[in-house]
Amino acid sequence: MLSPSVIEDVLTATLSTGGDFSEVFVEDRFSNNMTLQSGRLEKSISGRDFGVGIRIFKGLQSVYAYTNDFTIEGLIKAAKTAAQAIQGAFSDKTTIIPLEKEIIQTAHPIELMPNSVEKTRKLAVLRKANDIVTNYHESISQAVIRLIDEEQNVLIANSEGKFVEDKRVRSRLAIMAIASKGTDMQQGFYGPGAHAGFEYIENLDLNHYAKEAARIAVTMLNADPAPSGKFPVIIDNEFGGVIFHEACGHGLEAEAVAKNNSVFANKVGEKVASDLVTYIDDGTLTNEWGSINIDDEGEKARKNVLIENGILKGYMIDKLNGRRMGTESTGSSRRESYRFAPTSRMTNTYIAPGESTPEEIIANTEYGIFAKYMGGGQVEPATGDYNFAVQEAYLVENGKITKPLRGATLIGNGAKTIQKIDMVGNNLGHGAGMCGAMSGSIPVNVGQPMVRVSEITVGGREA
Numbered sequence: 001m002l003s004p005s006v007i008e009d010v011l012t013a014t015l016s017t018g019g020d021f022s023e024v025f026v027e028d029r030f031s032n033n034m035t036l037q038s039g040r041l042e043k044s045i046s047g048r049d050f051g052v053g054i055r056i057f058k059g060l061q062s063v064y065a066y067t068n069d070f071t072i073e074g075l076i077k078a079a080k081t082a083a084q085a086i087q088g089a090f091s092d093k094t095t096i097i098p099l100e101k102e103i104i105q106t107a108h109p110i111e112l113m114p115n116s117v118e119k120t121r122k123l124a125v126l127r128k129a130n131d132i133v134t135n136y137h138e139s140i141s142q143a144v145i146r147l148i149d150e151e152q153n154v155l156i157a158n159s160e161g162k163f164v165e166d167k168r169v170r171s172r173l174a175i176m177a178i179a180s181k182g183t184d185m186q187q188g189f190y191g192p193g194a195h196a197g198f199e200y201i202e203n204l205d206l207n208h209y210a211k212e213a214a215r216i217a218v219t220m221l222n223a224d225p226a227p228s229g230k231f232p233v234i235i236d237n238e239f240g241g242v243i244f245h246e247a248c249g250h251g252l253e254a255e256a257v258a259k260n261n262s263v264f265a266n267k268v269g270e271k272v273a274s275d276l277v278t279y280i281d282d283g284t285l286t287n288e289w290g291s292i293n294i295d296d297e298g299e300k301a302r303k304n305v306l307i308e309n310g311i312l313k314g315y316m317i318d319k320l321n322g323r324r325m326g327t328e329s330t331g332s333s334r335r336e337s338y339r340f341a342p343t344s345r346m347t348n349t350y351i352a353p354g355e356s357t358p359e360e361i362i363a364n365t366e367y368g369i370f371a372k373y374m375g376g377g378q379v380e381p382a383t384g385d386y387n388f389a390v391q392e393a394y395l396v397e398n399g400k401i402t403k404p405l406r407g408a409t410l411i412g413n414g415a416k417t418i419q420k421i422d423m424v425g426n427n428l429g430h431g432a433g434m435c436g437a438m439s440g441s442i443p444v445n446v447g448q449p450m451v452r453v454s455e456i457t458v459g460g461r462e463a
Contacts, residue, residue: 013079064341097161114149136214179217188216193432226408226460232368239431241446247414254321283347289432336440350447354424384414409459425450
């Protein structure tokens with residue numbers, strides 16, 4: 001991508017005004033996006049994006065710049081321009097450590113590179129998913145099937161001698177079903193994805209994923225309005241973990257913790273959750289959507305236990321916020337592309353499995369709400385206050401799931417909610433999603449087994 005000698009020249013230029021650390025991030029990305037809507041191919045876009053990000057530290061001061069000009073002259077110019085923003089006197093003692101290439105063994109085997117697969121072969125998968133959705137029920141009025149894949153090649157080098165390259169390949173199928181009855185419309189969604197090639201897409205159980213999306217839409221079309229009030233809430237596995245990703249996970253990122261903008265700041269060693277809760281971020285899970293070999297500062301992926309049996313054990317930390325906190329990186333620095341400076345972010349974050357079966361959790365709930373599939377929501381990171389729509393919900397009465405409910409919204413506070421988890425299932429599952437924050441939109445997994453929260457405020461349409 002760029003030779004070590006060129007990178008060393010760029011790093012030297014970045015430190016010319018007194019910086020004490022600098023980094024170069026080179027990215028070459030190939031992406032494909034195909035959308036089939038109502039049986040017609042509405043979009044098929046392929047693209048390539050190449051650029052270089054340059055970052056400089058002086059103490060806790062940070063400057064970031066990026067460029068598409070990868071000539072040596074263009075890179076040196078960008079480096080010197082960025083260096084001008086660093087306040088400090090020039091010192092001839094500011095030198096870089098010679099680069100030494102580190103070889104990374106991928107933990108995520110790829111069988112079929114997406115760019116090697118003909119578009120007609122990809123289109124065949126979209127059409128099959130479309131047929132399954134549209135034939136599910138007469139009330140299905142539309143299906144939207146989207147295939148996204150990308151190959152991202154990166155090179156990361158810094159003034160401490162790091163020089164490492166990595167290839168990231170991801171594939172995802174997003175299935176949306178819309179059911180209609182008169183003017184009433186409801187939708188169902190399922191979006192499996194993996195750190196894998198096209199083999200993942202071809203091996204997907206389309207009957208399961210497409211029928212689930214269609215079933216959700218049809219079920220919610222005939223559902224009753226959800227009640228309002230404070231109830232025990234059972235949240236199912238897989239994408240149910242999004243509520244804790246948003247309401248708790250972001251509060252455990254050093255970007256918030258280092259600035260005391262988190263309810264979890266300065267609480268390591270304290271009890272912050274139910275004894276049943278162990279919360280983990282693990283970028284090493286083989287071929288999972290949010291997995292990485294290295295983070296975007298070149299640190300190896302690892303398993304970080306954040307909360308163990310209710311006790312706060314640590315945070316997700318990047319290099320700059322590690323400086324602020326006086327701690328080392330945890331391999332948690334991520335960014336959308338070279339256009340963004342990296343910061344601490346999640347990979348695959350999940351609640352570890354417990355000992356209860358799903359059947360036991362439901363049978364032990366006299367009255368409450370069962371949130372089978374979560375939808376989107378909002379959270380205030382500094383406080384952990386959240387509200388989340390439930391895509392598919394049911395009423396639980398006398399230990400049994402009864403009628404479907406729609407329009408349910410869960411309202412609460414993340415730090416308080418994890419203290420109220422009183423049952424944890426043994427059916428851990430992961431769900432793929434995209435997470436947006438200050439370093440851009442990145443692929444992440446959210447996960448958990450089925451959990452029961454003793455009380456959450458439910459916003460519904462019925463008193």
